[in-house]
Amino acid sequence: MKKVLFSFLVSASLIACTSTSKDASISGVYNLDKQVIKTDGKDSAMNGSQIKMYTATHFLWANLGADSTVNFGFGSYVLKGDSITRTSIYSSRILDTTNVLTYSFKTTEKGYSQIVTNKNAAGKESQMIEDYTTLAAKTPASSDLEGAWKQVNTTVIDKKDTMKFTNIQYKVFQNGYFMFVRRFATDSTQKTFKSGFGTGKYTYNNGNLEETSDLTSSQKYKGVKFKIAVKFNGKDEYSQSISDSTKTYIETYSRVK
Secondary structure: OHHHHHHHHHHHHHHHHHOOOOOOOOOEEEEEEEEEEEEOOEEEEOOOEEEEEEOOOEEEEEEEOOOOOEEEEEEEEEEEOOEEEEEEEEEOOOEOOOOEEEEEEEEOOOEEEEEEEEEOOOOOEEEEEEEEEEOOOOOOOOOOOOEEEEEEEEEEEEOOEEEEEOOEEEEEEEOOEEEEEEEEEOOOOOOOEEEEEEEEEEEEEOOEEEEEEEEEOOHHHEOOEEEEEEEEOOOOEEEEEEEOOOEEEEEEEEEOO
16 A cells, blocks of 8 residues: 555656646747647648747747748736736737737746647637747846837937937847847838847846847848947836947837836
8 A cells, every 4th residue: 555655646746747837937038949730630830930038927939931021929928837828919910909819838858838729710720839949047137138128219310310210129138038029111101011020149247238149030130249338227218229330229128017
């Protein structure tokens, strides 16, 4: 009887260690390894590169398709047991339309896996299965920049001219990585828009920010190190300034809570 009880306790302990607890954290940076859509018993693999970040309260993901198309999503989330409920704040597809999605989640040796179940108008069910690998350790915040931000103002100084405008841009700093996503007008008519993003590693020390993109929708900036001056206005707002040979770009961000 004692041997049976001991075996049961060991088995229960192992199961508990491999399942997701209600207090689990998913904060970190992840690379999408595999994405498969199951429909009518058939599997179809998706191509492209995708990075996803989770702070303690928000998520941000961006995808660069094989055809160079860009998709992204930003919002808040709640992790409870073996499921995530995600609320969209802004995305490349539905813009600022609110969308709530709940899907299953489980940790793996490499990172985590998620399964999203959908039904079309005819009631036919499909599943999208995604496997992610952790890119950054789940460590405490390493700088005052860590967290989720929204751009609230942009100033461009060109010699004697100063122009101010607002882009739709979100940015996350997490565990030594950064990512920004944006939607911007392609011309002065403000009628045609395009999506873009960049993600990679960063360092920050005493107002000096350095960013290097590993994956970006603008290939000319891949691998380029940017040195950016940062100035905080309280803990929930900061401005960053970067200059080239002719212009200075000043962007102001507000922390998303």
